[in-house]
Amino acid sequence: MKNAIEVRNLTKKYQLFKLDDVSFTVPGGTIVGLIGENGAGKSTTLKCILNLIHRDRGEIALLERDNIKEERLVKEDIGVVLDETGFHDTLTADMVGNVLSRIYQKWDKNLYQELLKRYDLPRNLFLKEFSKGMRMKLSIAAALAHHPRLLILDEPTSGLDPVVRDEILDEFFAFIKDEDHAILMSSHITTDLEKVADSIIYLHRGKVLLQGEKDLLLEQYGKLLCSKEQLAGVDKALLGGVRENQFGCEALVKDRHELKRRYPHLTVDPVSLDDIMVLTVKGEQK
Amino acid sequence: MTGLILKDFLVLKKTLRYYVFLMAVYAFFALTGTFTYSIISGFAVMLGAMGPMSAFAYDEQARWDKFAGASPVGRKGVVTARYLFALILLGVGGVVAALVSLGVTWFGKAQVSVWWEPLAVSAAICLVGLLLDSVILPVIFKFGSEKSRVISMIIFVTCFGGMALLSWLTEKGSLDLSGLDKAVTALPPALLLAAPVMIAALLFWISYHISVGIYLKKEL
Numbered sequence: 483m484k485n486a487i488e489v490r491n492l493t494k495k496y497q498l499f500k501l502d503d504v505s506f507t508v509p510g511g512t513i514v515g516l517i518g519e520n521g522a523g524k525s526t527t528l529k530c531i532l533n534l535i536h537r538d539r540g541e542i543a544l545l546e547r548d549n550i551k552e553e554r555l556v557k558e559d560i561g562v563v564l565d566e567t568g569f570h571d572t573l574t575a576d577m578v579g580n581v582l583s584r585i586y587q588k589w590d591k592n593l594y595q596e597l598l599k600r601y602d603l604p605r606n607l608f609l610k611e612f613s614k615g616m617r618m619k620l621s622i623a624a625a626l627a628h629h630p631r632l633l634i635l636d637e638p639t640s641g642l643d644p645v646v647r648d649e650i651l652d653e654f655f656a657f658i659k660d661e662d663h664a665i666l667m668s669s670h671i672t673t674d675l676e677k678v679a680d681s682i683i684y685l686h687r688g689k690v691l692l693q694g695e696k697d698l699l700l701e702q703y704g705k706l707l708c709s710k711e712q713l714a715g716v717d718k719a720l721l722g723g724v725r726e727n728q729f730g731c732e733a734l735v736k737d738r739h740e741l742k743r744r745y746p747h748l749t750v751d752p753v754s755l756d757d758i759m760v761l762t763v764k765g766e767q768k
Numbered sequence: 769m770t771g772l773i774l775k776d777f778l779v780l781k782k783t784l785r786y787y788v789f790l791m792a793v794y795a796f797f798a799l800t801g802t803f804t805y806s807i808i809s810g811f812a813v814m815l816g817a818m819g820p821m822s823a824f825a826y827d828e829q830a831r832w833d834k835f836a837g838a839s840p841v842g843r844k845g846v847v848t849a850r851y852l853f854a855l856i857l858l859g860v861g862g863v864v865a866a867l868v869s870l871g872v873t874w875f876g877k878a879q880v881s882v883w884w885e886p887l888a889v890s891a892a893i894c895l896v897g898l899l900l901d902s903v904i905l906p907v908i909f910k911f912g913s914e915k916s917r918v919i920s921m922i923i924f925v926t927c928f929g930g931m932a933l934l935s936w937l938t939e940k941g942s943l944d945l946s947g948l949d950k951a952v953t954a955l956p957p958a959l960l961l962a963a964p965v966m967i968a969a970l971l972f973w974i975s976y977h978i979s980v981g982i983y984l985k986k987e988l
Binding site: 529532534553554555557558560562566570571577580581585634 | 770
């Protein structure tokens with residue numbers, strides 16, 4: 483499998499928001515992180531991919547099949563974790579398994595039981611008694627138990643404590659060991675993506691602002707800390723967003739090696755995904 | 769799709785248990801002659817109409833629609849499963865009502881002109897349930913369970929209020945339906961029996977397709 487997901491020119495217009503000509507790929511054997519501020523279009527993109535909402539324009543291929551024409555077939559191979567679990571409080575984990583075994587043809591009852599055991603989830607306790615972390619683990623168990631090739635995850639680690647988050651991220655690492663598997667994961671917790679993602683797509687106001695291999699992006703981008711006078715002397719083409727405060731300026735540097743070469747007296751720090759997002763948005767607000 | 773029907777039964781287990789208990793109580797009173805047997809048939813309608821409505825409410829609360837939409841059952845499968853669930857509830861309610869009605873007649877607790885009259889009453893009331901589902905289900909698929917409560921209430925009040933008004937006006941003599949009565953009774957008995965069933969089935973089928981159309985367009 484070359485690409486697990488291919489999104490081309492995806493456009494979806496609402497009254498106050500437009501997902502505008504979004505294109506990206508999720509290659510097989512990789513974890514791709516979708517980042518962006520609230521309302522940037524992450525959930526809209528995932529919903530379009532899953533055909534939960536209707537796109538206005540564009541094409542989407544999942545596992546090399548059209549996501550609408552071959553929807554039922556392709557969804558047999560997709561595991562989904564949405565920000566809300568989707569399972570009723572009055573069900574137990576065993577009941578959920580019973581229901582899903584009649585929905586997914588490749589449902590593996592033994593694997594499901596094994597995952598429940600591994601995640602330390604009670605089989606016969608009603609879900610209303612589950613904590614948020616337990617519910618999320620149940621969603622992940624349910625998403626994995628039909629042997630999917632592609633996982634689509636909307637904020638799978640939000641609201642979870644660091645221990646549970648770490649366990650869940652380990653599970654994603656294990657899943658991706660198979661070259662035929664892939665994960666597309668949206669998250670606000672960019673440190674999680676820094677840990678697991680191979681590539682990053684940064685959505686901003688409905689557009690892809692940035693995409694590429696995570697390590698390359700973090701290597702290429704930087705954060706310039708300097709005075710207003712020093713900033714005035716820097717070529718603006720090298721800079722992204724700028725944030726000014728009473729102590730000086732912070733600027734996102736698009737090519738830190740080039741900036742360092744041209745301005746050796748300036749200090750450029752390594753950047754995090756959070757920095758990229760914050761400086762871009764703050765710079766724009768300014 | 770059977771998974772979705774199973775899910776509805778599991779989620780509504782408590783509610784359905786409550787209905788079964790109430791039916792058992794009313795069946796007892798009907799068999800002892802305290803209540804008329806037609807009350808049990810009324811339960812069949814309530815089961816068929818209220819069951820799917822409750823299922824919608826629970827689904828919305830759990831945000832199940834998105835999960836189901838992302839699964840291989842697809843939107844059409846979701847609609848089909850809900851209509852089958854309504855049919856199963858109406859069928860089970862109808863059969864129980866018919867059995868109790870027959871029991872009531874058997875024990876001589878009801879005055880009937882022919883032995884199968886209670887069966888006909890149960891079947892007729894089930895058809896009313898089918899009609900109610902035909903109207904309510906597309907409304908809920910379109911507007912969701914919360915908004916549909918008001919719309920459903922208006923439909924219920926209009927239907928039953930209208931029938932009660934007609935009955936009252938006829939009894940009072942302000943409305944003469946004898947012509948219609950004669951015309952209907954003049955029809956061949958086979959047609960008289962088959963026509964309501966066919967009309968209800970046709971409306972249910974049309975309603976199903978309307979719901980599929982609505983749900984296919986819906987943003988989940």
